[in-house]
Structure formats: structure tokens, C-alpha cells
Amino acid sequence: MGGSPADCSPEAAKGGSEGFDLAVIGAGSAGFSAAIRGAELGARVALIGHGTIGGTCVNVGCVPSKTLIRAAETLHQAEAASRFAGIRGRADLEDWRALVAQKDELVSGLRQSKYSDLLPAYNTIAYLEGPARLAVHDFVTRWALNL
Numbered sequence: 001m002g003g004s005p006a007d008c009s010p011e012a013a014k015g016g017s018e019g020f021d022l023a024v025i026g027a028g029s030a031g032f033s034a035a036i037r038g039a040e041l042g043a044r045v046a047l048i049g050h051g052t053i054g055g056t057c058v059n060v061g062c063v064p065s066k067t068l069i070r071a072a073e074t075l076h077q078a079e080a081a082s083r084f085a086g087i088r089g090r091a092d093l094e095d096w097r098a099l100v101a102q103k104d105e106l107v108s109g110l111r112q113s114k115y116s117d118l119l120p121a122y123n124t125i126a127y128l129e130g131p132a133r134l135a136v137h138d139f140v141t142r143w144a145l146n147l
């Protein structure tokens, strides 16, 4: 974690002067859900994200893993077809790079449509890039921005 902490005030984010009602740390699926729900309920939300927007599921978790697992399943199923009398299947891994490129394209497309493109639709959510840090001594939530 680098950078110095800054007050969680809207001056740093949107130029307002009344502060935030809700600070959400982490811009993954849970953070986005919380921020959007907060905005829908009328809160001014600071969504503080560090690392690739979208978090684990879309970038390195559910989406890429299930894509590659489904692809591998087709190879397995083809081989397994011969368990049945009269059937012989065949599938080859012909181009690993092409498969990875397809997976990467799906990941970046979903990251864009399900995360990045959503933010402009909520003008009460300020996206703040940087590692958040909680400072409990004065009950003020602060984040450290890498500026």
C-alpha cells in the first residue's frame, strides 16, 4: 500500500462539499452491489477500488475458470463418448493461445459491461482508485490514494 491518506470528502472525488453517506471498500461484485444498492436508497457513495476493477469473479475467478473448464469438458466428453457402443468422439486442443485469447476477450467484455460501464449511470457513486485504509481513532474513514 502506498500513498498518503486523505479525508473521505467529496472534494477529492466530485467537487461537492457535504461528504459521503457510505464508503464501500473494494470494487468487486460485492462492492458494486453494495454501492449500487446504497445509491438506489439515496446515499452518496464512495466506492474505493484497488486493483483491476471488477475484482475476483470476473477477472481471475468464476468467469475465466468456468470458460476454461467448459472448454476442457468438451475434450473430456469427446474422449468419453466411446463408453457407448457405436460412438467414437474426437476433439483436439489445436490452439491453446486462441482459447486463452477468447477467454481474455470474454473477461474484458464482461468487466466493461458489468462494471466499468455501470459507473456513469450512477452520479451519486464516486469511484476512488487506491487502497482504502480504516482509521478508527477519529471514526473517520480514510483512504490512501496513490497520487
Ligand SMILES: Cc1cc2nc3c(=O)[nH]c(=O)nc-3n(C[C@H](O)[C@H](O)[C@H](O)COP(=O)(O)OP(=O)(O)OC[C@H]3O[C@@H](n4cnc5c(N)ncnc54)[C@H](O)[C@@H]3O)c2cc1C
Residues within 6 Å of the ligand: 025, 026, 027, 028, 029, 030, 031, 048, 049, 050, 051, 052, 054, 055, 056, 057, 058, 060, 061, 062, 063, 065, 066, 130, 131, 132, 133
Ligand atoms: C478460481 C475461482 C473461481 C471461482 N468460481 C466461482 C463460481 O463459479 N461461482 C461463484 O459464485 N464464486 C466463484 N468464486 C468466488 C468468487 O469469485 C468470489 O466469491 C467473489 O468474487 C467475491 O467477491 P467480492 O466482491 O467479495 O470480492 P472480490 O471480487 O475479491 O473484490 C474485492 C476487491 O477489493 C479490493 N480491495 C481489497 N482490499 C482493498 C482496499 N484496502 N482498498 C481498496 N480495494 C481493496 C481487491 O483488490 C478486489 O478488487 C471463484 C473464485 C475463484 C478464485
